Amino acid sequence: MKTTITAFLLLLFWSLNSQNVSIDSSFGINGVLAVPSSQNSYIYAIDLDTLGNIYGARATLQSGSSYNYELSITKCSAEGALDNGFGINGVSVLSFAESQTPFDIKVTEYSKIFVCGMAHNSISSQSFGFLVKLNPNGSLDTSFANEGVFILNVNSIGFNSIVLLNDDSIILGGTSNSLGILVKLNSNGSLATGFGNNGVMNVSSGSFHFGLEKTIVTNNNELLLVGFEFSNASNTKIAYCKTDTNGNFIEAFGNNGKVVYDLQIDPYPFGSELITQIKKGTNNFYYLGGNNAGNYFILKINEDGSFDENFANSGISSGNFPFTDFDLQENGKIVICGTTLVSDSNLGYSIIRLNDDGSFDDTFNNGSNFILDLSSQSDYMYSMKFTSANEFLIGGSMGQNAIRKAIITKLTIDDALSVNQNDKQLDFQIFPNPFKDRINISFKGEVKNVKMVDISGKKIEFSRINNTIHVDENLSAGIYFMKVVFYDGMEIIKKIVKE
Missing domain, CATH: 2.60.40.760 (Expansin, cellulose-binding-like domain)
Structure with missing residues (x-):
């Protein structure tokens, strides 16, 4: 199947006044929580607890270094105020390697906090995956793994996903030498040796060269993994697969548990395609998001791995807007965020919305993408998450006095404006x-x-x-x-x- 990108034009010189998406000025300071730091700092992943408190996994450049980052977790209230009872002034700083970068964060019902990522030691030139577990006050849970820190001491490994299972065991998704792996831990942080090879399973096998980007648990307590297949390095294809929690492929899913597909999206039909995000929809549907040559695509798949033919173009929606992350509204609409060029040497946030059928939502921001330019310097976004039916957070960074400040931003969608505009469009x-x-x-x-x-x-x-x-x-x-x-x-x- 060959799909075609639908072109949408952003007319920057038209100042659109009746936007139905806006920054929530009641959050933080004028809609932004900037985490204090004297060095470049970035929020890479965000999550919420049951009370609506917000947690951000942050990497901050260490003083005197040009490449080593320290890991920290930030906690703030739903209103964007740092929690002084968490860590020191709302920030818990962790250091167990020369450099650590977080990729995922999960907060449990009891406010136990898990963060995974990749660490690096320059002396040994080794990169390794880590998972830390924190108490509600931001201290390490010393009963977990090695004083609160699990490290897989194998070179060139990093973890990008945390899956918390019903029996309190943990699945980590990641890569080893660019190939996908799953690692299973017991609730105390020890390797579940009955899983794979002493707790580690190689997802790739034979001709299936799978790069793993994200992993989630399905409604049936199975694992759905997304990423790309690169047996042909000049034409990587989207790929996803499903296993049970013991690491066995679900044969009824796709082709013996695996799906490899060449989207061939114009205008770069043979460019690199990869799925980087996955969200769980209703009625056992799943939404997979990624990019091809800077353009977004969203796939909607059924429980068996097949495309939902009723969604967009036979299951595929694509367009020429930047893509970093997306999330689903309660009404089924899909909000997509990315980083875009606002002006010369100045980047900002780009936000669009799709209807629940995958079509471009022209009632959102007057049929254009919403541009959020927080500073005269470049701003980057890395993750997003809805907190309610019409409010969502963006985690990223903002330029300020030649320093990149880690920030969390809150935005609001007012669909009442969309309804009024839609009524006019009908007339x-x-x-x-x-x-x-x-x-x-x-x-x-x-x-x-x-x-x-x-x-x-x-x-x-x-x-x-x-x-x-x-x-x-x-x-x-x-x-x-x-x-x-x-x-x-x-x-x-x-x-x-x-x-």
């Missing part, structure tokens, strides 16, 4: 479309002004008499965009075609 018509030299507008409501641009964002001159737009008949054939602004602040963007 709004532009015809004929395609057009030759004139366009008629039919609407209910007072229009303040009309603007028209080509696909590069260049403004197109025209004259307007009442409800008719007169365009130069020599205007080149092609795709254009028209924006109609109403006096009540609502805006509608329509794609029009010149014959």
Whole structure:
């Protein structure tokens, strides 16, 4: 199957006033919690406890070093205030190797905190996977593994996923020499030697060269692993597989437990494709998100690994927006976040939304992506998570005085604005479309002004008499965009075609 990227145009010079997504100014300071640090610092993963407290797994550059990072966990309230009863002023700093980078964090019902990632020692030139367990106050749980720290002492290993099972055992997903592995621990942090080879299972086998990016537990207490298959290094393909908690492939899933698929998304049909995120939907559906040459794709799969044919283009939604992470709203809509170029040498956040059927949601932010530029320096996002039906968090970093500050940002979606805009769109018509030299507008409501641009964002001159737009008949054939602004602040963007 060959899918085609649907092109959406961001018209940066149009200042859209009726956005239905905004930063929550009541959170932290003007919507942002910046964790104090004098060195570059990043929030890589976030999770919540049952009371709504927020935990961020952070890496901070060590003073005097250009590449060694220390691990810390930040705890704040739902309102974005650091918890002074956690660690020191809301931050628990851990150091058990020269450098540590976190990739996942899980908080249990009883506020036990697990963080996994990759550590490195330059003296031995070894990288190894770690899992730490913390008490509710931020101290290490010394009853777990080795004084609260589990380390798999095998070179070139890192852990990117934590799965907490019902019997209190733990599955860690990760990589060893670029190949996927699963590691199973008992509740006390010791290796479950009956799993795989003394607690370690190699997911790759034979011609299945599997790079593991994320692992979750399914509703049936099975493991769903996502990533990429790279037996052909010049054309990596998406891949996912399913095992039971003993490490056995589920034969009824895909092809003997595995699925390898070449998306061949335009305009880079043979570029590298990889799934980096997975979310559990309702009714045993699963959503897999990733990127190809900087473009996003979202897959919706059934319990048996097959694509949901009713979702987007036979189970695949794709588009030319940046992708880092995504999450599902309670209404089934899909919010996608990434890092994008806002202006020269300045990066910010890009946020879009899909409908539950995988189509682009043009009621979100007036049919465009929402750009959040927190500083005049570059800002990066690494993870996101919904906290309620219409509120979500973003973990990342913000440029401040030549230092990267680890931050958590809270945003709110007001779908009441979307409903009002959708009502106008039902009454709004532009015809004929395609057009030759004139366009008629039919609407209910007072229009303040009309603007028209080509696909590069260049403004197109025209004259307007009442409800008719007169365009130069020599205007080149092609795709254009028209924006109609109403006096009540609502805006509608329509794609029009010149014959």
